[in-house]
Amino acid sequence: MSGSLDLEQRYRRVLRLLPGYYRDKWEQDMVAAFLDSWPTRGPEEDEYITKAARPSWAEIASVAGLAVRLYLGGAGTPHRYFAWGQAVRRAVLAVTLLQAVRGLDMLVRTAWSRHMLGWLPAPPASMVPATPAGILPPVAWYLVAYAWIVSLVALVLGHYRTAQVIAALAIVPDLVWLLQGEFIGAFRGPSVGPWAFWVLINLAPVLAMAAFHRDAPSAARWPWLLALPAGYLVVAMPPLAIQASGNSVWIPDFSGLYCLLVALACLALAPRARSRRSAGSGLWSLALTLLAADAGAYRIFSLTDYLHNPHLIDVSLGELLILAAAVALVLPNATRAQTATPAPPPRPHPG
Amino acid sequence: MADKPMTGQAFFVLTALADSPLHGYGIVREVAELSQERVKLKIGSLYGVLDRLAADGLIEPDREEAHDGRLRRYYRLTRDGRRALAAEAELRAATARIVRARLGLTGAEATG
16 A cells, blocks of 8 residues: 555655666665655654655656666666567567558659659559548648658667657647547447557557667668668559559458568568577567567457458458467567577767 | 767766765756756656766766665766766867857857
């Protein structure tokens, strides 16, 4: 019961947010500093403060921020936390890349439909991208498409705060659209799928960008930058070509595409993960496991979009099965990665 | 890999310890005073900075003193910390000189 705790115990309870190794090193010091921050005003008032005062929200937030930085560790943190930090950072980059590819696809389709790609014949009407109806003007959705591309580039170039702010702004129009849809009853069926998209594909990566802090090692710049055009060619172009040929029925929905891409990445990594020869494969295995959890959760929640169509339910379950089988190939390596990760790099800077 | 610039918080913490060793909350107060209340370190942020500075060998524990039934640990600058602080102060002073020159400010105008 919090009522029976004194101020010192309340501070110690807040400090339980921090990893054990860090508490062993700094807890006594931090508690002393917290208690010192309360001015002494006489025995009666001191006793009242000890009994009734609580850590402020600002103090709790500062400890929580420190905890995130330590659990998703960078240079100088124990292997386990460094592994989680790197895996989350790679998973965030991958989801941001996927969003950026979607954005690029929308911009290319828009340019094509407006005859800005003069050498191509006009696209069929089914390929012209439609912005969601609602209170937001179409330009807001084009800005969202740009924003994810800019956010990816900013993350890769090390402008972490900029990337996070831009991505946070990019997810607002979707939220407005969802809230408006709920308010006016625009969703014909259950709206679980669209909400799952917003939470798992929009909000989760924005929150997980907290893993990109000052101690985080920089991402490999060129591979991630080149991944955008490569991703567009591999992920967006084939559906575009299939759609242009009039066989849209073969194109998986976004959730299915996400599952299949993660499954393919797992299959590509599996030989290295099983051989244990490549030191970095463990971190990728852990990152792909996180992505598989995200993709799988979204696939499950978005099944509600197909309650009227047993065939699409079967296809979706098939995608889930493929994802589960593929991730099982890298899961043991992901588990090992938490203890056998290469040593974190030394801190590159003072302070 | 190139060194990242020192953060403002780390600069103020090192400056606070330049005169004499201080304990955790003493550093918070000193930093607030040095920065004319513009930098108000939260305890979580302070120990994030202290942990980094200690790992980089720029500060080290000095002594422990009992106060109100609990131990206060004091920290001091190491020789490397003094050197890093001097280099950073020089860099900031040089930048400030350039800014003043570009704005066409004299010393009196700059401080006034």
